[in-house]
Amino acid sequence: MSDVSCYVRLDDKRVKCYGRISRIGKRPGFWFLKIRVGCYSDDIQVIVKKEQLDSPPTMYSTIHFTAEKKRSPDGLTEELHIEKILYYSPFDPADVEIEYDMPPELLRQKESQRLLTRKYQTILLAYDKIEQYLHEVSRKHGLLKIRAPFITFSDCEGGGETFELRSKIPEFFKKTAYLTVSGQVDEETVTSRLLVPTYIFGPSFRSDPSKTRWHACEFYHYEPEIPFIDLKDLMMLEESIIKGIISMCLDDDIFIKCLDYLKRDPTELKQFVEYSFAQISYTEAIKILTRTGVKFEVVPKWGDDLTKEHERYLCERHFGKPTFVYGYPSKIKSFYMLQGESFIDSEIDDEPLQICESVDLLVPGIGELCGGSIREHRAGILMEIMKTKGLDPKDYEEYLSLRQQGTFPHGGFGMGFDRFVMLILGVDHIRDVAPFPRYYKC
């Protein structure tokens, strides 16, 4: 097998490695160089004789070499001396656009060069780790990973936040094609036909003109879908998956090193692992919000959606931990959610409210992290709700047919993976967790 790694032990005394220079020190006759070899460990220090380099070394220059371990002249420490330079390629200081401790807003404009910094290298590494654990935990829960298509033929849920596709060839597809905003509708087909718990992990897209630190036009979307699950078990599953992933991160020494590089205190993550998440109904949430005395920008009202401000109040100030809010009014949620009973809460209002089996997970520092529901599996009711919401059942023929062919209750949730990574790493802008973020006006 060809060994492609950055650092190879040749024998007890000798190594071969490559990296970029991350610090330069000078001694008579020698350069003391720190070199970033991979992104898993601290930079290594090597000593190189002046005559081994044609010109003085510069920051970020590329070097490939063999080196030998030697005792220091005083015999106290071990030093790594470059034996042979296999390749050296300078980085002209005039080309360096980034500076030490440059604020993230500026670094974000140096999309390529920011990847030379420890911070962004660590984020990429940690992103990959979290992703690995997500797959591992999903499989431990018995979920089969499946693919949903990225090109779809419905302008999902009529939100209008989809990208449309054009080809140079007219009528390339029979219908107008869009980029997916969620794989759920197609995933339900697979979950239903195979009758197994599944999950999707793939990109979703939004043509949404938001420039906030939570919004990106492409992001990874995690979407489990489970047969015969009720709302209580769905919340339990969500909590178990999130705790599972974070626990695995906290048990991983390299991951802890990543948190250290990012100046993120691991104990801040323990709140997700050590305590049970709070669970309240939408109606209870409204009661808490209306009775608190806090003046919100938007007054909370039974029947209306919660704003980000309300969400953050509930999970940050009221409960101080991740909080499930379930049983939202049907009229503010998607058509595919299982319809519950309509009921009157005489403390609040004497109009009855139709609720659905939905659940959002609110998380301190983020607001909504996951949205989920039990799905409406009764064809007749589903068609009625579609009509109420102005959707044409003809656009959902396949989805409706599932409700006529051995239909059964099932449910699932969606989580924006990039936001989840932000949460774990304490990174406060979504454009920092992708090497090449895509956003409105980029």
Added chain:
Amino acid sequence: MSDVSCYVRLDDKRVKCYGRISRIGKRPGFWFLKIRVGCYSDDIQVIVKKEQLDSPPTMYSTIHFTAEKKRSPDGLTEELHIEKILYYSPFDPADVEIEYDMPPELLRQKESQRLLTRKYQTILLAYDKIEQYLHEVSRKHGLLKIRAPFITFSDCEGGGETFELRSKIPEFFKKTAYLTVSGQVDEETVTSRLLVPTYIFGPSFRSDPSKTRWHACEFYHYEPEIPFIDLKDLMMLEESIIKGIISMCLDDDIFIKCLDYLKRDPTELKQFVEYSFAQISYTEAIKILTRTGVKFEVVPKWGDDLTKEHERYLCERHFGKPTFVYGYPSKIKSFYMLQGESFIDSEIDDEPLQICESVDLLVPGIGELCGGSIREHRAGILMEIMKTKGLDPKDYEEYLSLRQQGTFPHGGFGMGFDRFVMLILGVDHIRDVAPFPRYYKC
């Protein structure tokens, strides 16, 4: 933790499970049902009393139940008797559009219902397994998984086979946006800045009006990129990764069961694992093709590209195993490939031929499975080649800047993962490896 799996052991004697009915037998007073519980194992047989069901059972109906193991009346075997039906939902036989042993061409038109068949369920399961092993093997080789963007701003390589994106909001992005055809150009940035071996595994898109069994508009693309690698080591790495994945599949009992369900003989896969792949230069390939005496539709000619027919002759009839062909003429390959020497082969022609450090992997039954190269890391030469190929260096500013900022030789390859799955499973149409394939005129 909530147990979401299809089959739960309640105690030594009792199980709880759900699935779809896959066969129905009748005995006086009883139904003998086969039920597909998950897709990992053979269907289970259960016995249900007539009075436990309101109506006669039908194929594909959904059933959720608890059952108890009992000795058969003759005491010889163990039987599973349904204790309680928790949920039953019929599939009306009039709605069944698929038939036993329906040819794949017809099944493909029943996109949703084909997922009720063992064959398609097995393909989804095996796809996931192969994907898992791909990640495992990549990590064993020290490659870091990274993301490349799916929305890009260059009509890559000018091929014109890209989808363009439109938003309802005018000038949503600063430039015209397309869907990626390959993550390589952006991946090179990450590999170069981090100076670590990386890989991408994500969807790529093609607006290509081909309707062959090899072409799809969206497919998973595997793209490793390695610093300081030469062509010989790149071939060794490709071979090692492919062998690694297939070996892991062959060592997995569930995977062997999948092959069995698909009537695929596992010994056919041993050719990929047991022998070294062949390696020949492009020039040698042309000599073999011109000397064989076989009449090809397109006459092989030094300087021209190989056709699918040529490729298949080389790997199927001449070598009878996977075959690397390296050192293609520059003029038929991409601009980013490392330029080699131009040379004259006096046996063939007295015109010199400029070659590049490219390598294609040809595989029996498929033709080209992987395309790779060492990348041109010298800015000056890269710009010259771009001009020769009619590309505007302005569109590749970022790519060129990598060649001026500590540039170094590196290389990688791309593999269409869906084709790789076809190869392993012996599935002969790409539309059969995705649950919802996307293709020209679909």
